[in-house]
Amino acid sequence: MKNFNFYNPVKIIFGKGTIEKIGTEAARYGKKALLVYGKGSIKNNGVYSAVTESLKASGVAFVEHEGVKPNPVLSHAREGVKKAKENKCDIIIAVGGGSVIDESKTIAAGALYGGDVWDFFTGKAAIKDARPLLAVLTIPATGSEMNSGFVLTNEETSEKFASGSAASFPKVSIMDPLVTMTLPAAQTANGAVDALAHIIEGYFTTKDKDAEMTDELVHAIARSVISSTDRILANPKDYNARASMMWSATLALNGLQALGYGGVSFINHAIEHSLSALYDIAHGAGLAIVMPAWFKYDLKISGPERLAKFGKAVFGVTAVSDKEAAEKTISAFEKWFAKIGAPLRLSELKIPAADIPKIAENAMALINMWEIGCDRKSVEEILRKAA
Amino acid sequence: MKNFNFYNPVKIIFGKGTIEKIGTEAARYGKKALLVYGKGSIKNNGVYSAVTESLKASGVAFVEHEGVKPNPVLSHAREGVKKAKENKCDIIIAVGGGSVIDESKTIAAGALYGGDVWDFFTGKAAIKDARPLLAVLTIPATGSEMNSGFVLTNEETSEKFASGSAASFPKVSIMDPLVTMTLPAAQTANGAVDALAHIIEGYFTTKDKDAEMTDELVHAIARSVISSTDRILANPKDYNARASMMWSATLALNGLQALGYGGVSFINHAIEHSLSALYDIAHGAGLAIVMPAWFKYDLKISGPERLAKFGKAVFGVTAVSDKEAAEKTISAFEKWFAKIGAPLRLSELKIPAADIPKIAENAMALINMWEIGCDRKSVEEILRKAA
Numbered sequence: 172m173k174n175f176n177f178y179n180p181v182k183i184i185f186g187k188g189t190i191e192k193i194g195t196e197a198a199r200y201g202k203k204a205l206l207v208y209g210k211g212s213i214k215n216n217g218v219y220s221a222v223t224e225s226l227k228a229s230g231v232a233f234v235e236h237e238g239v240k241p242n243p244v245l246s247h248a249r250e251g252v253k254k255a256k257e258n259k260c261d262i263i264i265a266v267g268g269g270s271v272i273d274e275s276k277t278i279a280a281g282a283l284y285g286g287d288v289w290d291f292f293t294g295k296a297a298i299k300d301a302r303p304l305l306a307v308l309t310i311p312a313t314g315s316e317m318n319s320g321f322v323l324t325n326e327e328t329s330e331k332f333a334s335g336s337a338a339s340f341p342k343v344s345i346m347d348p349l350v351t352m353t354l355p356a357a358q359t360a361n362g363a364v365d366a367l368a369h370i371i372e373g374y375f376t377t378k379d380k381d382a383e384m385t386d387e388l389v390h391a392i393a394r395s396v397i398s399s400t401d402r403i404l405a406n407p408k409d410y411n412a413r414a415s416m417m418w419s420a421t422l423a424l425n426g427l428q429a430l431g432y433g434g435v436s437f438i439n440h441a442i443e444h445s446l447s448a449l450y451d452i453a454h455g456a457g458l459a460i461v462m463p464a465w466f467k468y469d470l471k472i473s474g475p476e477r478l479a480k481f482g483k484a485v486f487g488v489t490a491v492s493d494k495e496a497a498e499k500t501i502s503a504f505e506k507w508f509a510k511i512g513a514p515l516r517l518s519e520l521k522i523p524a525a526d527i528p529k530i531a532e533n534a535m536a537l538i539n540m541w542e543i544g545c546d547r548k549s550v551e552e553i554l555r556k557a558a
Numbered sequence: 559m560k561n562f563n564f565y566n567p568v569k570i571i572f573g574k575g576t577i578e579k580i581g582t583e584a585a586r587y588g589k590k591a592l593l594v595y596g597k598g599s600i601k602n603n604g605v606y607s608a609v610t611e612s613l614k615a616s617g618v619a620f621v622e623h624e625g626v627k628p629n630p631v632l633s634h635a636r637e638g639v640k641k642a643k644e645n646k647c648d649i650i651i652a653v654g655g656g657s658v659i660d661e662s663k664t665i666a667a668g669a670l671y672g673g674d675v676w677d678f679f680t681g682k683a684a685i686k687d688a689r690p691l692l693a694v695l696t697i698p699a700t701g702s703e704m705n706s707g708f709v710l711t712n713e714e715t716s717e718k719f720a721s722g723s724a725a726s727f728p729k730v731s732i733m734d735p736l737v738t739m740t741l742p743a744a745q746t747a748n749g750a751v752d753a754l755a756h757i758i759e760g761y762f763t764t765k766d767k768d769a770e771m772t773d774e775l776v777h778a779i780a781r782s783v784i785s786s787t788d789r790i791l792a793n794p795k796d797y798n799a800r801a802s803m804m805w806s807a808t809l810a811l812n813g814l815q816a817l818g819y820g821g822v823s824f825i826n827h828a829i830e831h832s833l834s835a836l837y838d839i840a841h842g843a844g845l846a847i848v849m850p851a852w853f854k855y856d857l858k859i860s861g862p863e864r865l866a867k868f869g870k871a872v873f874g875v876t877a878v879s880d881k882e883a884a885e886k887t888i889s890a891f892e893k894w895f896a897k898i899g900a901p902l903r904l905s906e907l908k909i910p911a912a913d914i915p916k917i918a919e920n921a922m923a924l925i926n927m928w929e930i931g932c933d934r935k936s937v938e939e940i941l942r943k944a945a
Contacts, residue, residue, distance in 0.1 A: 172735075172801040174573025179566070185817070186561025348559075381798040383785060384806045387778035395771040411768040414559040418818070419771045430572070431805065 172382040173433035179426050181317045182343045185418065187410075189347045190221040190307055193264065194229030196343045200303035201261035204233040205254060205282075207275045208266045211237065213309065218350050222266055222307055234258045236278070239267060242447050242454070243274035245289055245325045252281035252288055255302065265306040265341075269313025269365075272306050273321035276339045279304045289325060291334040294540070298336035306344040311351060311417040312362030312455065314369060314424025316344035324448050330536060331448035346421070348414035356404055359416070360511040361455025363400040366420040367393060368439055368458040370428045375469065375477050378433030385431050390484040392428065395419040397485070400511055436543045439465050442550060445534035452520055459513035460520070464557035466501045468549070517558050524558040527551050559769040560820035565724075566813050568704045572733045572805065574797075577608040577694055580651065581616030583730045587690035588648035591620040592641060592669075594662045595653045598624065600696065605737050609653055609694055621645045623665070626654065629834050629841070630661035632676055632712045639668035639675055642689065652693040652728075656700025656752075659693050660708035663726045666691045678721040679710060681927070685723035693731040698738060698804040699749030699842065701756055701811025703731035711835050717923060718835035733808070735801035743791055746803070747898040748842025750787040753807040754780060755845040759824050760816030762856065762864050769818030776815060777871040782806040784872070787898055823930045826852050829937060832921035839907055846900035847907070851944035853888045855936070904945050911945040914938050 184192055197204060204226065213219040226233055236251045255263065255278055263282070265275035279301040281288035290296035308316045315321060320335035354362075370389045396419045402412035422428065429435050442465070443457035470478060475497030482488035482500025486507075490496035505515055514520055522530075531550040538545050571579055584591060591613065600606040613620055623638045642650065642665055650669070652662035666688040668675035677683035695703045702708060707722035741749075757776045783806045789799035809815065816822050829852070830844035857865060862884030869875035869887025873894075877883035892902055901907055909917075918937040925932050 172573075172798045172805075174576065175570075177570040177572070178568075181565075183562075183564040185564070186559075189561065379798075381802075383798070383802040384779070384782040384809065387782045388775065388809075391774035391778035392771070395774045398770060411559045411766075411770070414818070415768075415770040418559075422771065422775075422814075427809075431801070 172431040173379045175430045177426055177430055178337075179317065179340065181340050183317065183346065183421070184343065185346045186414070187347060187349050189345050190218060190350070191225045193222050193305065193307055193345055194225035194227070194231055196345070197226060197231045197262055197264060197305055198229040200305070200342060202231060203258065203260050204231055204262045204264045205236050205251065205258070205260040205278065206233040206264050206266065207236045207239060207251060207271055207278065209237075209239045209268075209271055213266055216350060216353060218266060218307065218309060222264070231262075233264070234260060239271045239274045241270050242324050242331065242451055243270045245323055245327070248274050248277040248281065248288055248323055251278040255282040261302060263302050263304045265304065266309065268308070268310030269315040272308070272315040272341070273313070273323060275304055275306070276301070276315070276321040277323055277334070280336065280339060292323060292325070292332035298334070298338055301336070301338040304339075304341045306341045308344055308346045308417070309350050310354060310358060310362060311420035312365040314366070314421055316341060316346065317421045317425040322444070329448045329533060331444035332537065332540070346417055348410060348417045351413045351417060352408055352410070356407070356512060359400060359403050360513050361453045362420060363396050363416070363511060364455040364459045364508065364513050366396050366423040368462060369424040371462065372437045372439055373429030373432050373435040374481065375473070376436040376438065377429075378435070379431060380477065382431030385427075385429065386480070389428060390481070392419055392423050393481070393485045396423070397507065404511060437541060438538070438543050438545055441537040441541060441543060442534045442553065444537055445530050446522070449530060449533060450520065450522055456514050456520065459508045460515060460517060460557045461553070463501055463505050463508070463515065464553050466504065467556050468553045470497055470501070515557070517554070524555070527554045527558065530554055559818040560766045562817045564813055564817060566704065566727065568727050569730045570704065570733065570808070571730065573801070574734060574736050576732050576734045577605060577737070578612045580609050580692065580694055580732055581612035581614070581618055583732070584613060584618045584649055584651060584692055585616040587692070587729060589618060590645065590647050591618055591649045591651045592623050592638065592645070592647040592665065593620040593651050593653065594623045594626060594638060594658055594665065596624075596626045596655075596658055600653055603737060603740060605653060605694065605696060609651070620651070621647060626658045626661045628657050629711050629718065629838055630657045632710055632714070635661050635664040635668065635675055635710055638665040642669040648689060650689050650691045652691065653696065655695070655697030656702040659695070659702040659728070660700070660710060662691055662693070663688070663702070663708040664710055664721070667723065667726060676712060679712070679719035685721070685725055688723070688725040691726075691728045693728045695731055695733045695804070696737050697741060697745060697749060698807035699752040701753070701808055703728060703733065704808045704812040709831070716835045716920060718831035719924065719927070733804055735797060735804045738800045738804060739795055739797070743794070743899060746787060746790050747900050748840045749807060750783050750803070750898060751842040751846045751895065751900050753783045753810040755826055755849060756811040757815045758849065759826055760819050760822040761868065762860070763823040763825065764816075765820030765822070766818060767864065772814075772816065772818050773867070777868070779806055779810050779815065780868070780872045783810070784894065791898060824928060825925070825930050825932055828924040828928060828930060829921045829940065831924055832917050833909070836917060836920060837907065837909055843901050843907065846895045847902060847904060847944045848940070850888055850892050850895070850902065851940045853891065854943050855940045857884055857888070902944070904941070911942070914941045914945065917941055
């Protein structure tokens with residue numbers, strides 16, 4: 172078990188009818204908010220009116236920044252920074268899924284920075300401070316509501332990069348599972364795959380295979396994500412399943428999921444970021460394609476031990492050898508992804524095998540920046556297994 | 559799944575050789591510390607010198623408050639408050655197990671309060687503010703290093719009561735598993751039982767049996783505590799087992815372990831506090847006696863469902879019915895407690911059955927204060943099952 176630091180000061184307000192608390196919470200931090208959201212679905216499900224009425228009741232003024240894309244882009248984040256500065260917004264409120272929260276984290280830091288926010292993603296500048304950020308989460312998936320990281324796509328360069336800082340934790344995240352009751356099956360599935368990916372990256376790339384409490388936590392989150400998703404797909408109106416899914420996805424990337432593992436590698440994310448930067452596909456869909464392929468590739472390098480352990484604990488795999496158990500675990504992933512309607516092949520998203528060199532080339536920027544230690548040839552090999 | 563709030567801002571610094579960071583961390587919060595510790599075992603295992611050298615190197619002065627008892631007492635906490643005030647200590651540093659941290663939390667709040675600290679335990683006063691508290695944990699058990707609660711015994715009235723406040727979280731807790739390598743088997747076992755008790759209270763008294771992520775987390779912590787303890791007792795020098803035990807005990811009471819359960823009841827703790835207040839026994843030992851007895855009592859009231867679920871997930875129980883599984887789960891607890899050397903009967907600690915009415919009478923104060931809704935007759939019935 173490797174040494175670690177853990178610190179996570181996000182205040183979570185979770186449950187039915189909690190959105191109306193946003194005004195009171197926001198008023199603790201400022202008087203004028205930049206209200207960041209996506210393409211307007213919050214205006215159809217009552218979330219927008221709940222948020223804005225609560226802000227008005229608490230005397231918090233707001234300027235709107237609409238139109239965050241599912242893969243949030245640099246140009247829109249820059250607009251948000253400009254708007255926050257011009258309107259002297261002293262708080263940022265994100266209402267949406269991980270994309271909205273990620274762009275809001277960018278804006279919160281950018282509002283107190285003189286340069287261009289892309290500097291935070293290339294390593295040119297570190298984030299020293301940020302405007303207080305509050306989030307109202309509407310889609311369980313990325314965990315951004317309870318961590319200090321965020322990603323953004325530079326659409327000019329097709330780079331989907333990540334950033335983060337101790338100043339980037341939301342002060343408060345409000346999570347009302349009721350607003351997820353109408354999420355379509357595809358978004359539910361994408362969120363589930365994303366949450367699984369977050370725990371899998373650490374579990375399978377750990378530098379220390381003897382961190383039992385964290386292994387157990389990872390198994391627990393995986394089982395909860397899988398069982399909640401199964402319940403939701405069987406009955407989309409199952410509140411407890413929606414709630415469990417929402418909380419599981421948060422726990423899947425709030426820092427606890429990799430404690431004691433030492434430095435972990437986000438190889439699947441690095442490859443997937445290339446896919447969603449180039450083809451603007453859903454992050455969860457891309458991960459469902461990349462992960463089984465990476466498992467097959469990595470099995471030969473890392474051996475079957477971790478896959479066997481995971482499969483036994485999560486999928487109830489039984490086998491006479493670790494090798495057999497590992498192979499059964501990969502199959503179990505593929506079967507479950509197929510069951511929930513996630514894609515398993517690049518071809519399902521109409522991404523031609525001929526593009527593999529280009530995808531790998533793009534992925535190398537992140538792989539190198541994150542010092543993952545995987546070469547272009549290996550990335551192509553992984554992608555070919557997903558063709 | 560019930561609504562919940564979660565907030566836990568404790569910074570954890572975990573691992574080998576981390577104690578030397580106490581000076582740097584303490585210097586962020588003040589210049590003069592009250593250094594609180596127990597009966598001096600930290601002077602034999604190098605912890606005292608590591609802490610004091612680090613404080614000196616960082617220019618943090620300190621006044622010592624030695625002699626915290628395993629069940630910390632009011633008179634000694636009052637002395638600590640007096641010392642902190644007289645010496646104008648602006649930080650409190652706890653070096654020890656849960657008892658030392660709990661008394662330090664009392665002192666941290668008392669140092670900014672004009673009245674008597676017992677007021678915090680009787681409900682006469684609420685804690686509004688506290689001196690910054692930093693902890694160096696030496697015994698995994700209570701979880702106090704990452705929560706805002708604490709207990710203290712009023713030795714004049716034989717009352718072991720609890721308090722807590724948002725101001726009572728430690729700012730920083732340093733956890734070096736190396737210092738636990740020499741913990742005797744009995745203390746290891748008591749710590750394991752205490753950690754299990756913390757997750758069990760919520761799991762078995764939940765107001766909502768459909769909070770799957772939290773159930774899974776409870777199973778994960780239980781399995782980790784049990785497997786780590788087994789490894790430690792087989793090989794006390796197993797660092798990874800010590801580390802896993804230390805982190806598991808923290809997770810067992812940092813708030814996550816009961817999210818979504820709604821109000822939970824600490825019935826086993828209420829009864830055990832009476833035992834340790836009256837007989838000054840180890841908290842973990844008292845809990846090992848009370849819990850199986852309470853399970854047997856509660857099985858008739860709450861039914862077998864939760865016991866069956868827990869036993870299947872944690873002890874690998876198989877059974878044809880929930881009733882059979884529940885009974886096997888209780889047996890599994892008893893067998894495991896016996897295996898690790900924890901007591902199962904009052905008689906093992908020479909507490910006579912004739913004292914049961916007195917113990918129950920004492921327990922009623924907490925049971926009523928915590929609104930547990932259990933009468934004296936029932937407490938006596940539980941205790942008779944443990945006679």
